[in-house]
């Protein structure tokens with residue numbers, strides 16, 4: 001082990017610049033904890049001349065990010081983003097050349113985590129990604145190390161800071177979706193393409209990584225059923241509040257027999273549940289272990305400082321020589337599990353319809369529910385919207401999800417519906 005851990009850094013945006021600031025600010029403490037200095041030796045990004053508020057003159061600059069893998073460095077830190085392209089080729093090449101990789105790139109890990117983990121294990125180098133899930137919260141470490149003795153049957157939580165920021169601002173200030181999204185982007189939470197956040201894809205990337213760690217399964221992003229928050233209206237937030245709930249985008253992964261159920265969806269969270277009180281860009285993850293019981297990890301899920309803190313924590317582990325199989329067990333031991341059918345799950349549901357204000361509409365909805373065997377707990381009809389349509393909210397009793405799906409399928413295309421119904425699950 002050389003005296004200094006030499007780091008090549010790709011990407012100098014929110015997180016990359018943050019890593020330089022963390023290493024500069026806490027240099028002495030980090031050196032003592034790591035047992036040796038951690039030094040950035042070279043950096044690369046798109047724009048050499050952009051002011052990032054950090055002094056880059058002390059580092060070698062490479063215009064071509066790919067060149068970082070060829071330098072005399074121990075670790076490449078990939079903070080470019082994107083599931084494929086330059087991020088993936090840099091990670092592959094760095095591992096191929098015997099260098100460790102630290103990344104915050106959940107998209108790359110969700111799509112290529114198995115391949116990269118296998119390659120890193122074969123090369124005997126670290127692949128670490130604490131920043132990729134729930135930013136600064138040590139949830140990867142928590143599941144991979146702290147909970148390693150436990151069988152986990154469910155892991156779930158709030159995994160996207162941008163969506164949580166938007167939902168909690170809409171809730172507190174009654175503001176519009178688009179207005180709040182712009183604020184989240186300005187704060188550096190949002191992905192380069194914010195549709196990854198608001199359509200639930202970013203949370204799905206993270207959920208697939210958590211599921212792999214929790215269940216010893218291969219990351220299976222394609223099996224995550226994913227629905228974001230675009231259709232959630234301020235009116236739904238108010239309706240949920242009146243019923244005693246808050247709306248949160250929740251990712252849930254559950255072992256189901258030999259299969260694995262994974263879903264990201266807006267949920268109604270009861271006020272007594274800790275997730276209902278997670279506001280702003282905060283994330284929270286709950287894992288149920290068979291010996292440790294319920295674990296709750298909560299903290300800043302996005303933004304410069306928290307995310308950079310997680311990247312540097314990985315570097316400190318590497319400097320100490322502490323690393324093992326990236327997904328907690330050898331990649332070859334990770335099981336390939338079939339996706340479990342959501343229709344087999346039970347639960348309560350909130351379904352909001354926007355309907356034409358005319359005779360027989362309520363009867364049509366109620367008949368579709370009755371015929372599919374859905375038991376209705378409450379039905380609320382609100383007065384006419386400015387366009388003359390009416391909002392109808394149904395809360396169901398506990399029952400199979402298949403039945404709600406059948407009722408909505410039966411109503412599909414009905415002239416009575418002014419738009420697609422919004423179905424949200426109620427977290428138990």
Ligand SMILES: NC(=O)C1=CN([C@@H]2O[C@H](COP(=O)(O)OP(=O)(O)OC[C@H]3O[C@@H](n4cnc5c(N)ncnc54)[C@H](O)[C@@H]3O)[C@@H](O)[C@H]2O)C=CC1
Pocket residue numbers: 010011012013014015016044045046047065079080081082086104105106107131132135188189190191192301302303304307
């Ligand atoms: N911003 C956040 O709160 C969090 C971000 N992440 C992840 O961290 C990674 C970086 O995110 P941010 O710093 O927010 O992104 P950013 O957009 O602020 O910065 C990206 C950096 O990569 C550089 N870059 C992009 N494409 C490049 C290319 N083809 N060649 C060379 N350089 C290139 C850009 O010049 C920029 O310096 C992403 O994978 C993101 O998903 C993870 C957790 C939280």
Ligand SMILES: N[C@@H](CC=O)C(=O)O
Pocket residue numbers: 132134135159160161162163189190191197202301302303
């Ligand atoms: N865009 C992400 C950033 C962190 O992973 C989010 O909003 O959570």
Ligand code: NA
Pocket residue numbers: 130131132133134135136137138139140310
């Ligand atoms: Na984390």
